[in-house]
Every structure is written in C-alpha cells, then in structure tokens.
Amino acid sequence: MLKIGLCGGMGAGKTEVSRILAKMGVPSINTDELSRIACEKGSECVNELVGFFGSFILASDGSLDRKALAKIAFSKAEYTDKLNKITHPHITDVMNRKLEEFEKQGVSAVFIDAPLLFESGLDKVFDFNVAVIADEESRIARALKRDGITREAAIERMKKQKSNDFLVENCDYYIENNGSSEELKQKVKDLALKLGIIKY
Numbered sequence: 001m002l003k004i005g006l007c008g009g010m011g012a013g014k015t016e017v018s019r020i021l022a023k024m025g026v027p028s029i030n031t032d033e034l035s036r037i038a039c040e041k042g043s044e045c046v047n048e049l050v051g052f053f054g055s056f057i058l059a060s061d062g063s064l065d066r067k068a069l070a071k072i073a074f075s076k077a078e079y080t081d082k083l084n085k086i087t088h089p090h091i092t093d094v095m096n097r098k099l100e101e102f103e104k105q106g107v108s109a110v111f112i113d114a115p116l117l118f119e120s121g122l123d124k125v126f127d128f129n130v131a132v133i134a135d136e137e138s139r140i141a142r143a144l145k146r147d148g149i150t151r152e153a154a155i156e157r158m159k160k161q162k163s164n165d166f167l168v169e170n171c172d173y174y175i176e177n178n179g180s181s182e183e184l185k186q187k188v189k190d191l192a193l194k195l196g197i198i199k200y
Helices: 014-023 031-038 044-053 066-073 077-104 136-147 151-159 164-170 181-195
Strands: 002-007 028-030 109-113 128-133 173-176
Touching: 002 014, 014 028, 014 109, 014 181, 028 031, 028 077, 031 077, 031 109, 044 066, 044 077, 066 077, 077 109, 128 164, 136 151, 173 181
Parallel strands: 002 109, 002 128, 028 109, 128 173
Antiparallel strands: none
16 A cells, blocks of 8 residues: 655645545545544543643643643744654554554555654655645635635744745655646646556
8 A cells, every 4th residue: 555645835735635636536644633633632642741741731621722732832942842752653653553444445545644744754654755835825825715814924834834845855746736726636636647546
C-alpha cells in the first residue's frame, strides 16, 4: 500500500484535494482528526501535556481545552517544540493503526494530510510526498472566507509556515492551485494516474 504525505500552507487547498481524491476512491487520513483522537479525555497524551503545561489546559469536565493549550503552546517557540514532541508520537500511533486498517481492507494507496509533514519527520516515513501550493493572494482570500480572520492575521500565520519554494524543493510532486476547481480536479487526476493509483 502506497503511503503518500500531503502538505501545504493555509489556504493552499489540501482539503479540496482530499475531497477530489475521495471521489476517485482514494482515501485520506487527516492528522488534525488523528490529533483529536490522540488527545481524548484521560489519554496518555493529555496527561503528558498537563504534566508540562499545567492543569489549566483542561476544561471543567477534564477534557483538553484546545484554546487554552494553544494560547500558551504557541506563545514561545520552545513551548511549541515541546507540544510537538509530546503529541507527535501519539498522533503517529493513531495514524499507524488507521493505516493498518486500510491495509487489511486491501486499499492500494492512502494520502495522509499532514500540515506539519516536515516538522514531525513524517516526510521520511512515506513513499511519496505531495505539496499543494498557491500564490499568496489566493491563499489569503481563501483563509479570510473560510476562517473569518483578518488579512493581517492570515499573513502572520502564513509567515510561520513552510514557503512554497521549500515545499516544491522538498516534496516529490506538487499541485499548483491558482485556477478553477475544474483545473484542480484535472491536476489531481493527472497526479493519481502518474502514481498509478487510478487507471483511467
């Protein structure tokens, strides 16, 4: 079974690419969803986070308060690093279980939507890595529409992410998403044909 990493900055179009792949019968795994599973109430991951950041990152019912965690975890680079060091092994464990399930089902290829592909070291694990890229203005427009944030906030978030040049240079393939939805569908189909994961 081919394991293919999928990455790209905010507003590039990773989610749309995953939707197109799903319609082609190619499944994908979203690492944000895996994170929620890994950080379920009472999990080992949550206990480790509390051990480092403190119990104030918990809601009144004992579940993880993601906003409280984000507020402190992203306030300093060293805290962000610690957050990643704690969560990534648990997220990887959940991912591996999901991959095993797909393999048992006879699935031939799975895309793993991993925004922190390189930061987590997962880029070295997969058979191929694919970047979804788009120009800055397109990404900002999508982020404003989707997240309801300000232009300034969108630009600040983008500055903290890997650049298009980095992604193109370090991934095996890339999909440029500056055009219409039909153009994107064709590009995804072309890549799927090139990788041999669809036959038409």
